[in-house]
Amino acid sequence: MPLPERVSDLAAYDLLLSVARLGSVGAAARAHGISQPSASSRLRHLERRLGLQLLERSPRGSRLTEQGALVADWARTAVDAAAFLDAGVTSLLGTTESRLQVAASMTVAEYLLPQWLAVLRTRAPHTSVALTAGNSDEVAAAVREGRAHLGFVEAPDVPRGLTARTVGRDELTVIVAPAHPWARRRSGITAGELSATPLVSRERGSGTRRYLERALDGVGAVPLAAPLLELPSTTAIKTAVADGVAPAVLSSLALTAELANGTVVAVRVRDLDLTRALRLVHPRTSPPTGAAGELAAIARHDCPPTAA
Known part of the structure; x- marks a missing residue:
């Protein structure tokens, strides 16, 4: 059965997710490297194709409608799956030069890391990522035992033996x-x-x-x-x-x-x-460098000061 036309353009859904995450069409356009008029045109085309109003537009900017928030939430799984598919194909092509092992607590793994990894993919296209999700104690153990280069936790205290930085x-x-x-x-x-x-x-x-x-x-x-x-x-x-x-x-x-x-x-x-606080953790003697350092920088820059 062919993919329905109204869900075939994942790039438009990815743009909608960026509007939801960053708060405006302009910010989303910059994140995707396109002009704001082009981003607005893509989103209007998506609205026409779905027959739904996804954005509420005003002179002060644009925000997602209730329908838009629902569509964005449903689209996240498909967009993330496409990113994982692309990473898998890349690995089969034999172009992977490095492998980054990341551990993250469930909230970060489900709702923040997919967007961070998408940005990392553009900055370090030859890096493959192995992600392990678990609770904060399990993440800390993975980093301490060398099974992950860096981790993201939600616990109120800094895990024993690790250095932590607040990312949001x-x-x-x-x-x-x-x-x-x-x-x-x-x-x-x-x-x-x-x-x-x-x-x-x-x-x-x-x-x-x-x-x-x-x-x-x-x-x-x-x-x-x-x-x-x-x-x-x-x-x-x-x-x-x-x-x-x-x-x-x-x-x-x-x-x-x-x-x-x-x-x-x-x-x-x-x-x-x-x-x-949401924290990035790493071994005290091994600050993140290379792809791990790039992901750490993306998280610090991209994670909102307050998520609400």
Whole structure:
């Protein structure tokens, strides 16, 4: 069965993803090395082909509509797959000169690294990348044991034996099903209410879980209640929350589509700062050089100061 015409131009979807990530058509155009009029023309052509309005345009700039955010989220998997396909073909052609081993926590691996690797591909086309995703403890172990040249973690502390640099910040968000009582709490909830509530959570060793425990402890809340359910992936947690199992706390980077389509609702915590650092880690005696140094520079430049 041939690929449907409306999804055949992945370059246009890649451009849409850059608008979502960078916040404007102009910034996306610069990232892709094309003019702003050309970028606008490609995006309008994509809108006509889909029959959807993807961007809301104003004199102050352009931003994604709810439909545009959903399309961008769905397109990410296809664009990432195309990048991996290209890397695989390149390796078969025998042009690979170096191999970069990267370990990343789940949030960074799913929502930030694909874009960083796409930029790296343009700067170091003969570098192949082997990516391992896991929780922050697993990432730190991979870097310490020499199985990864560098890693990206979300944990609140610097892993033992490693040097860390902050590359950006991420905001955790409490989410519930639309029918949950917290969804109607316009004033939000307190840190005490959150800490006393069994959540749907990642396993121990997860940077998100450890950061939440540390943040609650910092405001004097009671220790975080034992999870109602532990699940191994962000997607599984979002599904459980939408099904009404229990609230959860996840990176805002992972929630664009679900918040836009209303399958989950964000809940404000009045007395708790849930902004955390995203860190690059490497061995103390081996600062990143070559392709690893290039990727580190891309991450520091590209990761938003605050992800919301």
